Amino acid sequence: MIAEIITIGDELLIGQVIDTNSAWMGEVLNQIGIKVNRITSISDNRDEIISTLKEASKRAHLVLITGGLGPTNDDITKKTLADFFRVNMRFDEKAFEDVVHLFSIRGREVSAINRLQAEVPENCITLYNKVGTAPGMWFDEADVVYVSMPGVPYEMKYLMENEVIPRVKKRFKTPFIVHSTILTFGIGESFLAEKIASFENKLPSHIKLAYLPSAGSVRLRLSGSGDDEEGLKKEIEGLTKELSDIIPEFIYGYGKDELPRVVGDLLKSNGLTLATAESCSGGFMAHLITSIPGSSAYYMGSSVTYSNESKTQLLNIPPSLIEMHGAVSEPVVLAMVEAVKKLFNVDCAIATTGVAGPGGGTPEKPVGTVWVGVSTPHETKAYVLKLGDNRLRTIEVAALSGLNLLRKGLLKK
Amino acid sequence: MIAEIITIGDELLIGQVIDTNSAWMGEVLNQIGIKVNRITSISDNRDEIISTLKEASKRAHLVLITGGLGPTNDDITKKTLADFFRVNMRFDEKAFEDVVHLFSIRGREVSAINRLQAEVPENCITLYNKVGTAPGMWFDEADVVYVSMPGVPYEMKYLMENEVIPRVKKRFKTPFIVHSTILTFGIGESFLAEKIASFENKLPSHIKLAYLPSAGSVRLRLSGSGDDEEGLKKEIEGLTKELSDIIPEFIYGYGKDELPRVVGDLLKSNGLTLATAESCSGGFMAHLITSIPGSSAYYMGSSVTYSNESKTQLLNIPPSLIEMHGAVSEPVVLAMVEAVKKLFNVDCAIATTGVAGPGGGTPEKPVGTVWVGVSTPHETKAYVLKLGDNRLRTIEVAALSGLNLLRKGLLKK
Numbered sequence: 001m002i003a004e005i006i007t008i009g010d011e012l013l014i015g016q017v018i019d020t021n022s023a024w025m026g027e028v029l030n031q032i033g034i035k036v037n038r039i040t041s042i043s044d045n046r047d048e049i050i051s052t053l054k055e056a057s058k059r060a061h062l063v064l065i066t067g068g069l070g071p072t073n074d075d076i077t078k079k080t081l082a083d084f085f086r087v088n089m090r091f092d093e094k095a096f097e098d099v100v101h102l103f104s105i106r107g108r109e110v111s112a113i114n115r116l117q118a119e120v121p122e123n124c125i126t127l128y129n130k131v132g133t134a135p136g137m138w139f140d141e142a143d144v145v146y147v148s149m150p151g152v153p154y155e156m157k158y159l160m161e162n163e164v165i166p167r168v169k170k171r172f173k174t175p176f177i178v179h180s181t182i183l184t185f186g187i188g189e190s191f192l193a194e195k196i197a198s199f200e201n202k203l204p205s206h207i208k209l210a211y212l213p214s215a216g217s218v219r220l221r222l223s224g225s226g227d228d229e230e231g232l233k234k235e236i237e238g239l240t241k242e243l244s245d246i247i248p249e250f251i252y253g254y255g256k257d258e259l260p261r262v263v264g265d266l267l268k269s270n271g272l273t274l275a276t277a278e279s280c281s282g283g284f285m286a287h288l289i290t291s292i293p294g295s296s297a298y299y300m301g302s303s304v305t306y307s308n309e310s311k312t313q314l315l316n317i318p319p320s321l322i323e324m325h326g327a328v329s330e331p332v333v334l335a336m337v338e339a340v341k342k343l344f345n346v347d348c349a350i351a352t353t354g355v356a357g358p359g360g361g362t363p364e365k366p367v368g369t370v371w372v373g374v375s376t377p378h379e380t381k382a383y384v385l386k387l388g389d390n391r392l393r394t395i396e397v398a399a400l401s402g403l404n405l406l407r408k409g410l411l412k413k
Numbered sequence: 414m415i416a417e418i419i420t421i422g423d424e425l426l427i428g429q430v431i432d433t434n435s436a437w438m439g440e441v442l443n444q445i446g447i448k449v450n451r452i453t454s455i456s457d458n459r460d461e462i463i464s465t466l467k468e469a470s471k472r473a474h475l476v477l478i479t480g481g482l483g484p485t486n487d488d489i490t491k492k493t494l495a496d497f498f499r500v501n502m503r504f505d506e507k508a509f510e511d512v513v514h515l516f517s518i519r520g521r522e523v524s525a526i527n528r529l530q531a532e533v534p535e536n537c538i539t540l541y542n543k544v545g546t547a548p549g550m551w552f553d554e555a556d557v558v559y560v561s562m563p564g565v566p567y568e569m570k571y572l573m574e575n576e577v578i579p580r581v582k583k584r585f586k587t588p589f590i591v592h593s594t595i596l597t598f599g600i601g602e603s604f605l606a607e608k609i610a611s612f613e614n615k616l617p618s619h620i621k622l623a624y625l626p627s628a629g630s631v632r633l634r635l636s637g638s639g640d641d642e643e644g645l646k647k648e649i650e651g652l653t654k655e656l657s658d659i660i661p662e663f664i665y666g667y668g669k670d671e672l673p674r675v676v677g678d679l680l681k682s683n684g685l686t687l688a689t690a691e692s693c694s695g696g697f698m699a700h701l702i703t704s705i706p707g708s709s710a711y712y713m714g715s716s717v718t719y720s721n722e723s724k725t726q727l728l729n730i731p732p733s734l735i736e737m738h739g740a741v742s743e744p745v746v747l748a749m750v751e752a753v754k755k756l757f758n759v760d761c762a763i764a765t766t767g768v769a770g771p772g773g774g775t776p777e778k779p780v781g782t783v784w785v786g787v788s789t790p791h792e793t794k795a796y797v798l799k800l801g802d803n804r805l806r807t808i809e810v811a812a813l814s815g816l817n818l819l820r821k822g823l824l825k826k
Contacts (some may be wrong), residue, residue, distance in 0.1 A: 004529075013449045015440030016625060020431050026427025036426045037461070039454040041435070099812070179427075190484045190526045190546075193810070200486065211485045212424055213565070221429070275723075282708075283691075286717045290695025293771050293804060295719075301727070302717035304699045310688075310714040311756055314727075344723055358706050364564025369520055386520030390544055390567070391706060 001174050003029055003146040004060040005039045006052055008067035008077055009151055012041045021066050021156055028160060033174035033225070034062065037131070044068050049080045058143045062168065067151030069134035078137075081148060082121035085141060090122040098128055124148075127163040131155050136163060166389060176229040180240040182220040183257055184250040185404045187306045189213045192220070196246055207239065216397040216404075217252075252407060260288045260295075263403045267298040267348065268408050270379070275344035276302040276402070277336040279316060279327065280354035280370055285399035300344040305336070315339035328353050328365050330382045337373030337380060348410070349375045350402040354385075356394045370398045376409040414585055416442055417473040418452045419465055421480035421490055422564055425454045434569055434753035441573060446587040446638060447475065456598035457481050462493045470557045475581065480564030482547035484526045491550075494561060498554060503535040504528075508548040511541055537561075540576040544568050549576060558584060559725050586648050589642040592651040595633040597663040598671055598817045602626045605633070609659055620652065629810040629817075630665075630672075639711060656673045665820060673708075674700045676816045680711040680761065685790070688757035689715040689815070690728060690749040692740065693767035693783055698812035714758040718749070741766050741794045750786030761823070762788045763815040767798075769807045783811045789822040 022039045029036055035062060039335055068077030096118035103110050117133045120126055127136030127147070132155035139146040147164050149156045168174075173200040173253055184192060187396045189211050193200070200209050206226055212219040222239055226232045244251055255261045267274055269379045276285050286302035288296050290358075303314045308327055311317040317335050325331045336351035354370030361367035368387040373380065385401055387394040418438055424430040425689070435452045444451055450473060455461045462481075469476045476608045483775055495502055509531035516523050530546045533539055542550030545568035553557040553700030560577050562569045581587075597605065602624050606613070613622055625632040635652055639645045657664055666675050680687055689698050698716035702708050716727045722739055724730040730748050749764035767783030774780035781800040786793065798814055799809040 005518065012436070013439050013452065014443045015436040015438070015625065018431065018433050018436040019452075023425070023428040025432040026426050030427040037456065038465075039426065041452040043450065085737075128685075145615075181429075189520065190524055191521075193485045193526060194524060208423075208487070210423055210487050211483060212429065213483065221424075223423075223427075229759070276717075278696075278699075282703025283696035283715055283717065284703075286691075286696025286719075287700050287808075290697075290719060290769075291805060291808070295695075299719050301719040301723040302696055302715070303727070304689075304696065304703075304717065306699075306703060306709055306712050306714040306717035313757065314716070344726065356703075367517065388515065388519045391703060393567070395700070395704070406424070 001034050001062075002037045002060045003034050003064060003170055004037055004056040004057060006063065006065045007039070007043075007151065008044060008049060008065065010043045013043055021151065021153055024153070024157065025064055025160065026100045028165065030177060030179075031114065032165065032169060033177045034172070035177075044076055045081070046076060046080050049077065050084050053084050053146070055308050057142075057146075061144060061172065063144060063146045065146065065148045065165070066156050069116055069148065069150045071133070077148060078120065081137065081139070081146075085121060085123050085139065087114055087121050087123045092118050092120050092126050092135065094128060095120065095126055098130065098135070099133045102133055104292055129159060130153060131158045138163075138167065140171070174342045175225050175227060176232055177223065177234045178229070178236045180222045180223075181255050181296040182235045182240060182243060182251060183215045183253040184219065184220065184247065185252050185259065185400065187218065187247070187250045189218050192218055192247070194248070196243060198244060199243055204238070207255070208233070215393055216400045252404060259293075259400055259403050259407070261292050263407050263410075264289070264292050264295055264298060266407060270410065272347040272410075273298050273300055273344075273349070274348045274406075275300045275340050275346045276349065277340035277351040278304045279306060279311070279313045279336070280356045281352040281395055281399040281402065282306060282356075284395050285350065285352065285402050288399055288403065300346050303340055303343065311336065315343065316398055326365065328355055328369055328371060330371060330384070333371040333373035333382050334380060337375045341375050347377050348406060349373075350406050352398050352402055354387075354394070354398055356391050356398075357389050358391060372403075372405055374400065374401050374402065374405045374409050376406070376412075378412070379409065383411070414447050414474040414475075414587055415450045415473045416447050416477060417450055417469040419469060419476060419478045420452070420564070421453045421457060421462060421478065422454075423456045423487075425480075426456055426763050434564065434566055437566070437570065438477055438573065441578065443627070444590065444592055445578065445582060446590040447581070447585075457487050457489055459489060459493050459496070459594050462490065463739075466497050466559070470555075470559075474557060474585065476557060476559045477577070478559065478561045479569050480793075482561065482563045484530050484546070490561060491533065493548065493557075494552070497709075498534060500534050502532045503534050504550065504650065505531050505539050508533065509543060511543065511548070512546045515546055526796060528664075538767065540572050542568055542572060544571045551577075551580060567662045569750055587648055588638050589640065589645055590636060590638045591642070591645045591649045593635045594668050595635075595648045595656060596630065596651060596666040597633065597660065597671065598630045598665050598813065600631065600660070600663045602631050604632055605660070605663075607783070609633075609656060611729060612656055612659060616652070620648070628806050665817060671705075672813055672820070674705050674814050676820050676823075677702070677705050677708055679700065679820060683823065684714055685761055686711050686757075686759040687761045687763070687819075688713045688753050688759045689762065690713055690753035690764040691717045692724070693769045694720060694765040694808055694812040694815065695719060695769075697808050698763065698815050700753045700764065701812055701816065712760050716753055716756065728756065741768055741782055741784060743797070745785060746784035746786035746795050747793065750788045754788050760790050761819060762786075763819050764810050765815055767800075767807070767811055769804050769811075770802050771804060782805055783807065785811065785815045785818055787815065787818045787822050788817070791825070792822065794822070
């Protein structure tokens with residue numbers, strides 16, 4: 001059961017708008033066992049639309065189309081669909097009632113141009129849109145279903161959830177697809193691949209493994225498809241367990257977990273509080289932590305000490321210690337983490353000091369050298385990282401590493 | 414001059430990753446007069462890749478491909494390209510040196526699998542990647558140029574800016590396109606459109622005006638195309654000046670300026686230092702400031718005081734003041750900005766306190782209410798903002814607003 005998505009609009013091709021609709025539709029279809037094979041973005045151009053529809057109809061059973069349904073001249077999807085199917089337009093009274101109703105609750109007059117929004121190709125089933133003025137359309141022709149929806153994300157989502165998905169489930173027999181995502185931190189893609197090579201090589205053909213890397217972390221995704229949902233779920237569960245047992249020290253979560261949320265949940269469930277002292281990460285660790293709603297329950301704040309003087313003024317780091325070891329050193333990061341713990345009167349703390357670059361590197365401490373200090377109620381430890389010469393990546397990985405090291409520290413006791 | 418973009422990766426089709434690369438590439442190509450006609454996302458599947466390449470080569474002069482270049486088994490783009498061109502692979506010594514160098518500065522060993530990353534199809538020009546382990550590849554075959562790049566956004570951007578765009582400009586004759594971008598902050602798109610309506614309506618047909626909104630700011634881009642480069646440049650310059658004169662109070666820069674850099678340059682040129690005190694912005698203002706290389710010359714740090722207690726402990730805000738007015742109030746933000754200025758012994762300071770949400774709102778102070786305090790050597794002032802109910806957007810706009818208000822304060826004297 002194969003689907004394709006076609007998104008229509010010049011704004012997608014010149015980069016004015018990022019196509020977020022396709023990813024959302026891909027995820028929703030995937031959840032009901034429909035594989036999206038291709039996503040195509042094209043301009044508001046009649047010939048492009050028709051040729052893309054023709055190609056898609058040869059490959060897919062379901063073609064979802066978004067965009068080009070507005071009331072203005074550049075929106076030509078509806079007329080082009082009528083041409084594609086060689087049919088005329090009809091006026092849909094009920095769709096027009098929806099338009100009139102929507103305008104009345106927004107306190108606006110219906111204009112002649114809005115009347116056109118209730119016209120649809122005569123071979124479609126109208127999908128009534130309660131949250132916008134352009135109706136969706138469902139065409140079932142020569143064993144292919146085509147669905148046309150507005151490009152406005154919340155209108156598309158309304159129609160998908162209330163009209164399209166229920167109809168698709170009725171119309172097609174869909175296989176079961178089961179996913180499991182394992183979230184790792186602190187190991188590169190190639191090292192991970194080596195560690196799990198024998199696991200990967202013996203996977204059956206209906207199970208796929210994908211590596212999804214981002215700064216400092218790699219997500220591993222197991223996907224299986226088949227007809228026996230229960231059996232498949234058990235199989236994927238078993239494989240997830242097996243994979244987890246090979247690399248337990250690198251796993252911080254599963255599925256949609258996020259590292260700052262995992263750390264926050266650990267702190268909350270242990271009734272612990274946290275503060276941070278940031279030099280090279282420059283406030284980014286505080287930002288990651290406070291991105292999570294409710295973080296004020298366990299996070300007290302950060303001393304971002306970006307100069308040697310501020311390390312002394314705010315955290316009482318002796319100038320002699322900085323002079324002797326350098327600001328990027330184990331003794332200084334340990335002094336920072338202890339000091340900030342006292343200053344905020346908290347149970348746990350994380351500190352960073354490093355050379356983010358591009359300037360400031362030396363042969364002994366090249367750009368990318370970062371010391372991270374972590375303190376839990378049980379121990380205080382320092383770690384050194386080598387993060388390379390991309391400033392923003394170093395800031396990001398330093399901050400995430402601090403959180404991951406605290407996570408590991410909290411699990412240890 | 415037509416281009417197509419092909420993005421490869423199962424993660425795009427199941428909605429795990431949103432394709433942001435295509436929009437970025439579309440914008441960059443558009444700026445040099447190349448029209449992107451189609452964006453296609455497909456899976457890591459040999460036959461799909463080959464058929465998509467074949468189709469694209471019939472329609473476009475330039476085909477940009479991202480994704481599927483990692484070292485693991487699911488990354489098959491490189492091998493498939495060799496099959497498509499019917500060539501063998503060769504080992505690229507220089508690409509391997511890049512891999513070895515990158516691993517050494519990250520303090521890691523090169524594994525056998527990483528050696529494979531330096532293999533490329535023998536008919537390509539290697540595009541050396543200084544920020545990642547997968548090189549880009551440039552193929553010029555039968556009047557079509559194909560470029561393959563990694564899917565990791567910052568690696569793709571590095572290769573586009575340093576290798577692909579310069580080569581494309583040399584290889585193809587592109588029309589003269591002149592752009593001018595005017596950067597505004599603190600005014601919504603529709604209000605801006607009203608203010609500049611008469612300017613916009615009288616633009617000649619070869620000049621286009623685009624509105625590019627993002628959190629808190631709108632970029633206005635004037636683009637002209639034609640054969641007379643010098644005349645076009647002068648015309649766009651004149652229009653930029655004319656447009657600037659209509660809305661001077663909202664403009665913080667031009668072209669590729671960034672607000673944190675503009676503020677940093679102002680501080681540096683006036684020999685001034687800065688510190689921040691952040692409650693609702695949670696360290697994000699510090700992060701924006703420290704994202705700029707060299708910011709340690711003028712930025713001393715931040716007190717991120719995320720709890721009432723930490724506002725008292727670190728900034729000596731009297732508990733009675735918080736009790737009387739609430740933490741989100743003019744008196745508290747003024748006290749914060751004055752306190753942090755003394756604490757870090759600096760010339761300028763910015764403070765934020767607000768309700769980022771989703772919790773914590775009241776009828777008088779709904780979610781999205783943010784107080785910003787700004788202190789320069791000349792004055793200290795507080796401002797209230799209403800930023801709505803999207804937590805991450807509120808954090809971002811609060812931080813950017815603080816920087817913009819400092820900028821305006823520094824220009825005043």
